[in-house]
Amino acid sequence: MSFDYDLFVIGGGSGGVRAARVAAGETGAKVALAEEDRYGGTCVIRGCVPKKLMVFASEYSGMVEDAQAYGWNIQPGAFDWDVFRSKLYTELDRLEGVYRNILKNNGVETFDMRARLVDAHTVELSDGTRKSAKHILIATGGRPVKPEIKGAELAITSNEIFHLDKLPERMLIVGGGYIACEFVGIMNGMGVEVTQYYRGAQILRGFDDEARGLVSEEMCQNGIKLHLGTNVLEMEREGDRIRVKATNGDEELFDQVMFATGRVPNADHLGLEGLGVELGRKGQIVVDDYSQTAVPSIYAIGDVTDRVNLTPVAIREGMAFVDTVFRGKPTPVDHALIPTAIFTQPEMGTVGLSEEEAAAQEPVEIYATSFKPMQTAFAGRSQRVLMKLIVSKATRKVLGCHIVAPGAGEMIQLVGIAVKMGATKEDFDRTVAVHPVMAEELVTLRQPVRSA
Structure with a gap:
């Protein structure tokens, strides 16, 4: 049987765009993608990217106060939301254009409209057009929901x-x-x-x-x-x-x-009812280790599957899907030891198990220190940071690392490599400290503060 496309992707967020681009550009597959809203999805348009830019903007008020403590004659001014918002919109428009060009340059045909499934190999666009595909990938993400209360x-x-x-x-x-x-x-x-x-x-x-x-x-x-x-x-x-x-x-x-x-998966109104695609308790699309649904030709990645709802994970799932389906290399998605950053103020970075999770599964030692960092202490602020390692007593492996500090996200990315490789506490100890930086504490923690 001949199809219009080898792959039809529903959803133009980070996961869907990556899968479409790589399938078309690197394996020569004939690919189409439908997106009803803006290209880039939650992360680029209404999530991580604008959020991080807002974090940067919000941190300058504290920087001005610190600069005064360091001798700079800088006076605090007012924050102009209109100026910032205008630049933010310009940047998001630019990024959406980048996503569109990536698809175009890799030969992916795009449809700026909603799509739903008719059967295991057919997609219907909102203008009534039907397209057939050997494989269909659902990458429709999730959305925030409000509680059901008055007002x-x-x-x-x-x-x-x-x-x-x-x-x-x-x-x-x-x-x-x-x-x-x-x-x-x-x-x-x-x-x-x-x-x-x-x-x-x-x-x-x-x-x-x-x-x-x-x-x-x-x-x-x-x-x-x-x-x-x-x-x-x-x-x-x-x-x-x-x-x-x-x-x-x-x-x-x-x-x-x-x-x-809370957020819910965008799995409703896709025509999945009656096709045999299984939905979970939260409305998520149930998939196996290879992102395949109960219908062999239909796959799903990203937040719509409600596995680990992070942009880089959706991208990884998209890459694994292409390897599995178009490169003939069955590749399960590895969801273990994913480093994450939370851009709270103070920032937090984490990889592996929490102290509570680790202690519930085996005897562990906890190495931790909390202190006032040099930069803010000099400026007279009482802000504290935390550096913490969770270590297995049996294997000496670092099971988890938790950092609360300015730049914690940058630090945890690099710690994540060591933890993913199975580094032991002694591997950390053998690493010479970089001085003076906050992160040096991670390699100079000599005695456990407690066992659990």
């Missing part, structure tokens, strides 16, 4: 925060995951009075307890009003503001409320 429609999500007409004076951010915590730091750094509600006992659930505890403490020191064990009961419009009633009895007015309380 939820008054709030925004991470999708809309990049498009605010003006910065609010007072803002409530609801949630305790990394998206909520990152935007709390961003808005606080931009001069917004920020309150955070989280229904759990501590923010950043799933990360190392000691590390997230320090992040939480430092966020409060930075002026964030954090209320744990607290959730929104209901919201209503009151003039230009939003009145929020909370489970802790508080009732306050905010200019803006943002929910960062």
Whole structure:
């Protein structure tokens, strides 16, 4: 049977674009891709990239104060949201153009419209056109969702925060995951009075307890009003503001409320019902180690599969898919020991197991130190950093590394190589320190602070 394409990709985010580009450009496959919104997906258009640029923007207020302590006669000015937002939009437009050109230059045919599946080899575009393909790859990502409470429609999500007409004076951010915590730091750094509600006992659930505890403490020191064990009961419009009633009895007015309380896979309205593609409890597409669904010709990668929802993971899954299907090299995706950075303020980098996870599976030693870094201590700030290694007593392997410090993301990328290679504590000890830097503490931790 002949098909219009060897591969039809639904979704123009990082994973879908990478798979399409490599399949077409490096294996000679005939490839098409459909995207209903902007090319680049969550990461480029409404996620990691604009978020990191906002993090950079928000950090300059503290830098000015530190510069004064170092002798620079610099006076703090006002942050101009309009200037920053205009440059941000220009950069996102440029990046979208890069993604479009990558596809075009590699011979991928693109359709700027929604697509759904008709059967195991047929895709229908929103204009009614049908296209057939030997293989179909679903890379439609995920989206933020709001809780079902009275007045939820008054709030925004991470999708809309990049498009605010003006910065609010007072803002409530609801949630305790990394998206909520990152935007709390961003808005606080931009001069917004920020309150955070989280229904759990501590923010950043799933990360190392000691590390997230320090992040939480430092966020409060930075002026964030954090209320744990607290959730929104209901919201209503009151003039230009939003009145929020909370489970802790508080009732306050905010200019803006943002929910960062969860995301769901974009697997609905794809026509999967009745095709035999299995969906999980959260609506995610269930796939095997090779990203293949229960229907042999249909594959899925990225956030729509709800495995590890990170951009570089989606890209890896896309590459493994091409190796498996178009290069004849069956390649499972390796989701073990993925280094990650959380761009909270202070920043956090982590790879491997938390102390709690490691201790639950085997006897471990904990090597850790917390101190005031030279740069900020000189400027008179009390900010602390944390360097922590989790070591197996039996094998001496470093099972986890957790860093809370400026530049933690850059550090954990490099530590991640060592941990992925199976480095032992003694390998770290044999490495000569770079002095004076914060990260030298990782190779000079001589005695465990405790066993677990």
